[in-house]
Amino acid sequence: MTDFEILKREDFSEVTYLLEIAHPAMARAAHPGQFVIVMEHARGERIPLTIADFDRERGTVTLVIQAVGKTTREMQQRCRVGTRLHAVVGPMGIPSHLGKAKKVVCVGGGLGVAPVFPQARAYHESGAYVIGVLGFRSKSLIFWEDKFRACCDELIVCTDDGSAGIKGLVTEGIRQAIARHPDIDEVVAIGPPIMMKGCAEATRPHGIRTMVSLNPVMVDGTGMCGGCRVKIGEQIKFACVDGPDFDGHQVDFDDLMARLGRYKPTEKAALDAWKDESCRIRGGVDPLAPVPAVGTR
């Protein structure tokens, strides 16, 4: 049906990069809030990535990726225009519910800036007043400011070091937005769990509905493994099929963060091994060529 060819790549910074992938059927089917699972090569792991944009006319979906672990760094190194991914499946998850909100704050922190974009655009298209709040560590990491300007009625950029916009976290931006607009119906926040937790706490006293998008560890992404289970109020939900959007005021973020760390030791081992490997054989040799199986003990 498609061979997952990479049609475009853009590097936003040393660690953040964008891939635009040919997948006409997915571009037709995708809605804001959904995600895909990607395998870079046949021996790779399946990683969930939120759809940052989709273009029905070009027949593409766009992913914005941060090189943090072995797989994402390897993709940063190997995914060039014209290369192909081994597998891309989706769109997965329940699309974001765009209610009748008239005034919305769309908050993106770091990498979360990308996936909140389709929601901001959809709200804009539905006629809502959209306030964008984007958080980055510093000015050099900023991306897509222009895309947000085009669909936001107001845009608040926050940087940790104050090198652009206001100095502070996105929660500061939310506070400013709430101070200016007492009639905000909804906040959508996407980013690292700690940031989404902060956003939920910032809006809780005001009773503003706050939707967050969770991205826990997944294998299949179809509800089959249960690895992505999260605590929502008293209930256990699977983020892949019951989410990924949940009411931020109900999410147990501490539980989420603890569970995100469960493969840390092996993930670190994989990254170290990979770094070693790619240093040792720099030039010519494929670091993914078959290597003898190594025991897991």
Added chain:
Amino acid sequence: MAKKKTIRTIPQARTPMPEQSPEARVKNFDEVACGYRLEDALVEVDRCLDCADEPCVKGCPVGIDIPGFIRKMAAKNFHGAYDTITDTNLLPSVCGRVCPQESQCEGVCTVGETLEPVAIGRLERFVGDMAIKEGWANVPYIQPSRFKVGIVGSGPAGMACAADMAKAGCEVVVYEAFHEPGGVLKYGIPDFRLPNSVVDVEIEKLTRLGIRFECNTLVGRLFTLEQMLTEMGFHAVFVGTGAGYPSFMGIPGESLNGVLSANEWLTRCNLMHGRDFPSYDTPLQPGKRVAVVGAGNTAMDAMRVSLRVGAENVCCVYRRSATEAPARAEEIHHAMEEGVEFHWLTSPLELIGDAGNNVRAMRCEKMELGEPDASGRRRPLPVAGSAFELETDTVIFAIGTNANPILGQTSGLKLDKRGYIATDANLATSIAGIYAGGDIVTGAATVIQAMGAGRKAARAMKAYLGLRDSGCVYGREGSGDEDTLFGLSREEHNFARVHLA
């Protein structure tokens, strides 16, 4: 004519299956049961009485002509035996390994009334494996019917339905959400019971019938069932997605790290090759002291995988006794041989974590059996004051699955009270042209039951499309039906095909 065999003249003992020793096999993922050699098979074949009432055929969920294929084996016509089996069951190498024969064909075998029953499963596997080695495939003449059929899910139900529809001349496309076809045969059943290479060969045979497999396709989300019928040109659709939503108990501590479903554990290990980490990227993080909750076949698989990836102690925690355990006797036996510790009549109360949020112990209580419950099994009741702690660093839940919600969320299919797809007796769903079978209809069951459901749905789909059942039309010459002409059964010879498409 040869002298009629009697129960006294046949070899009395069942031919043993060559196996890897428990000590050797817990260190590898090679098959535990190595398979009959030719001489083993010929001895076992001789144990079939070729009795008149053939109870084994009725005992088989797909109705394989068992005495027929055994007769051919006795005549050393193994290719013929393969054709006889594959007229009804396209996956002999799979079913010969994973069917619970003791409660199906072998459970009703006439020989079994006096002696141990004929080892039908082992013979089926022998024939299937020989076919793989020799490259045989049973590809009948197929007359195109101009109908297009979509299959959702490439597990055993989908495969069986696809094969029957392809034989009936339909263009068949099988959609799979994973990056490889095979469903539970690939992600669930470990290589030491059913090597993934065997599954791959069987799938390759299906492609020779013209079946197309499309992986990385999540039906419901990439396109809906309704779109398949309206926009994509499918005349009928079969849904065999499996149950696919693992259950947990709802006890405290289930979100601790080191607690996972058997599905996750097995998928990481089998399909994703986590056992070969880091040459494959999926982490597995094997524990030293593993506790598996449940005593079905999946639980046995999870425990035996744990041993093979280096666990020092693996135990099974089950709230009833060994008699009620749903796993096959053979699986429990293998697990015991390999050193799994069984805590029968034990039920988890709580999982206890350490400072790092990792599970460190399971608090359990002992149970005793009371009166039979709705399932007919004696209901386990807690023994007061019997709580104790079991030290563990990995807890795997293998206590069944709930219905996967994706197709319910994305289509107008009517679901039953538990969320499974509602069907009539012929496996038709509430949407005309859409049929469903396997675990997504019945809840978790076995591979062969799913295949049986796939075939049953295929019969109904053929009736819906106005196609005659190919089984009686295209018997391979000299294989099943005796009265054939060029492979076409005589009574069907003048049958005029009605095309509605």
